[in-house]
Amino acid sequence: MASFVDQVTIHVRGGSGGAGVASFQRQKGRPRGKPIGGSGGAGGSVVVQADNSMSTLLRYARKPHWKADSGTHGEGELRHGKVGEDLVLPVPLGTLVREMNGTLLADLVEPGQRVVIAKGGRAGRGNAALVARSRKAPTFAEQGEYGEEASVVLEMKLIADAALIGYPNAGKSTLISRVSEAKPKIADYPFTTLVPNLGVVAVGDAEFVVADIPGLVEGAAEGKGLGHEFLRHVERARVLVILLDPTSLQTDSPQRQYEVLVGELAEHSPELAGRRRIVALNKVDVIEDSASYQEWAGQQGFHLLEISGVTGAGLSQLLYDISEEIEHHMREAPDREGFVLHRPLPPAFSITRNGDEWVVAGKAAERAVNLDDLTVAEAADFAARRLARIGVDDALAAAGAVAGDDVRIGDIVFTYQPAGEDTEGP
Ligand SMILES: Nc1nc2c(ncn2[C@@H]2O[C@H](COP(=O)(O)OP(=O)(O)OP(=O)(O)O)[C@@H](O)[C@H]2O)c(=O)[nH]1
Numbered sequence: 001m002a003s004f005v006d007q008v009t010i011h012v013r014g015g016s017g018g019a020g021v022a023s024f025q026r027q028k029g030r031p032r033g034k035p036i037g038g039s040g041g042a043g044g045s046v047v048v049q050a051d052n053s054m055s056t057l058l059r060y061a062r063k064p065h066w067k068a069d070s071g072t073h074g075e076g077e078l079r080h081g082k083v084g085e086d087l088v089l090p091v092p093l094g095t096l097v098r099e100m101n102g103t104l105l106a107d108l109v110e111p112g113q114r115v116v117i118a119k120g121g122r123a124g125r126g127n128a129a130l131v132a133r134s135r136k137a138p139t140f141a142e143q144g145e146y147g148e149e150a151s152v153v154l155e156m157k158l159i160a161d162a163a164l165i166g167y168p169n170a171g172k173s174t175l176i177s178r179v180s181e182a183k184p185k186i187a188d189y190p191f192t193t194l195v196p197n198l199g200v201v202a203v204g205d206a207e208f209v210v211a212d213i214p215g216l217v218e219g220a221a222e223g224k225g226l227g228h229e230f231l232r233h234v235e236r237a238r239v240l241v242i243l244l245d246p247t248s249l250q251t252d253s254p255q256r257q258y259e260v261l262v263g264e265l266a267e268h269s270p271e272l273a274g275r276r277r278i279v280a281l282n283k284v285d286v287i288e289d290s291a292s293y294q295e296w297a298g299q300q301g302f303h304l305l306e307i308s309g310v311t312g313a314g315l316s317q318l319l320y321d322i323s324e325e326i327e328h329h330m331r332e333a334p335d336r337e338g339f340v341l342h343r344p345l346p347p348a349f350s351i352t353r354n355g356d357e358w359v360v361a362g363k364a365a366e367r368a369v370n371l372d373d374l375t376v377a378e379a380a381d382f383a384a385r386r387l388a389r390i391g392v393d394d395a396l397a398a399a400g401a402v403a404g405d406d407v408r409i410g411d412i413v414f415t416y417q418p419a420g421e422d423t424e425g426p
Pocket residue numbers: 166167168169170171172173174175185186187188189190191192193194213214215216282283284285286307308309310311
């Protein structure tokens with residue numbers, strides 16, 4: 001398949017969640033007052049989204065680091081923090097999103113298709129939101145969480161929209177060098193081009209990719225010339241452009257070239273023979289008269305364009321026709337269906353032994369202890385009960401922890417106290 005790959009690695013971070021606050025409204029008759037600490041705002045996520053106004057990944061090659069907005073902190077008087085906005089990174093249609101290890105996360109094909117690659121951090125709740133039956137006036141609040149960090153590879157496969165098909169020397173490479181930035185070798189001997197060249201052609205607002213492929217000869221479908229190789233390159237192209245050469249560089253007449261080329265396509269696959277095609281008589285700068293060719297094309301029932309890759313004659317019409325045909329094709333047959341991988345949630349926590357410590361890692365566990373001040377007994381108790389509820393105590397016991405062991409969660413180290421055995425007060 002004729003394609004060239006554009007690939008960049010980006011490093012992104014979700015916004016942090018804002019912290020909640022502990023705050024009280026003094027009231028007569030209530031020793032502490034009413035909890036009125038607001039919650040933080042959640043951090044924004046980083047999203048990669050297919051956008052048909054994008055045609056390359058250049059923007060990300062220039063700037064590989066991106067971060068979504070953070071949420072702001074809550075304040076007293078029930079003022080909540082502002083939510084951080086998601087950061088949407090637009091990419092061209094057909095972009096593959098991979099993890100660094102190669103796992104394919106998404107194939108973004110349709111406009112608007114999107115994948116979240118780094119979630120924003122959760123916001124911390126203020127003490128007003130932490131009120132419960134058993135906790136009428138919490139003196140603590142939750143911290144916000146950091147946003148996720150991720151590095152992903154964006155990869156764009158350019159698939160040739162149009163393939164130039166013709167005998168060796170028909171002028172395919174000359175044509176692509178004229179209409180795009182591609183710079184293939186050009187010479188008047190057959191098989192100058194051995195591997196396909198792709199070029200991006202801009203027509204008005206539209207862009208499409210043209211493939212200049214090696215020349216096709218009679219018997220190609222059975223492997224003559226560069227044979228199957230060429231036909232394979234043609235397979236994915238939406239539109240076929242058949243170039244006929246009326247000069248003495250060809251021993252076959254343009255009519256005969258046409259028959260052979262279409263015959264080889266059909267032999268390779270009937271579907272290919274039925275593909276949309278445009279037929280052009282090339283090198284009209286050096287022929288006397290094209291009337292006989294036009295008459296023949298009329299009899300065959302197709303339109304014959306007259307062009308010259310050297311003088312540029314007829315090329316704007318050719319490009320216009322190609323882009324029209326591509327549009328037709330896209331409406332009829334979108335290339336492929338996109339997908340976004342949905343992965344199972346990671347486990348709530350994991351337990352490992354590191355030297356003298358037990359290390360509890362994982363979002364749920366870190367969340368449980370993410371409070372503004374764990375030296376407050378009430379907050380420490382709240383965290384301990386949360387850890388027990390998500391199963392950390394049982395898992396530590398099962399792993400072999402005994403009373404008095406150190407247990408690390410993030411930056412915080414606790415002393416393990418099996419459930420039921422109450423700690424002596426200080
Ligand atoms: N007069 C004239 N000569 C052309 C035109 N296009 C190509 N040629 C000449 O034809 C010869 C072959 O041109 P290429 O562009 O290399 O042909 P190709 O189809 O890529 O050939 P292969 O790669 O060998 O299959 C060169 O000498 C070109 O200068 C044209 O429009 N007019």
